Amino acid sequence: METLERSEKKRKPRVGIDIDIEKLDEQLQRHLDKVSMLMQKDSRHGDDKKSKIRVSTVKENWEIDPIKLLLKSKFARGTFGSVHRGVYDGIDVAGNACMQERVHYN
Numbered sequence: 864m865e866t867l868e869r870s871e872k873k874r875k876p877r878v879g880i881d882i883d884i885e886k887l888d889e890q891l892q893r894h895l896d897k898v899s900m901l902m903q904k905d906s907r908h909g910d911d912k913k914s915k916i917r918v919s920t921v922k923e924n925w926e927i928d929p930i931k932l933l934l935k936s937k938f939a940r941g942t943f944g945s946v947h948r949g950v951y952d953g954i955d956v957a958g959n960a961c962m963q964e965r966v967h968y969n
Contacts, residue, residue, distance in 0.1 A: 895920050927951060934958050 899918050931952045937960075939946040944961040951958075 892920065932956075932958065934960070 895918050899920070902918070932949060933951075934947040934949040937945045937947050944959055947958045947960060949956050949958040
């Protein structure tokens with residue numbers, strides 16, 4: 864059974880490890896900037912033998928159209944939910960159905 868702790872500052876429950884998405888985004892952006900800079904440096908040196916890789920730093924919308932998603936049978940269950948076979952826009956996919964967390968404050 865998972866243990867819930869209260870954060871003294873935010874007064875929100877937290878489970879397990881805290882992941883700071885904004886910090887991860889910043890780290891990824893710094894890495895992509897570094898890769899882009901190195902690629903530009905290589906292209907200035909006339910290194911045409913290597914294949915050119917384009918790195919997109921544009922933020923993308925990761926939401927899908929729920930109308931196109933058809934969840935079918937459940938084939939796995941874990942601590943945080945279940946995994947279902949499904950079809951999205953004609954493509955076989957696996958869909959994660961997260962369990963709703965029920966926290967009662969005293």
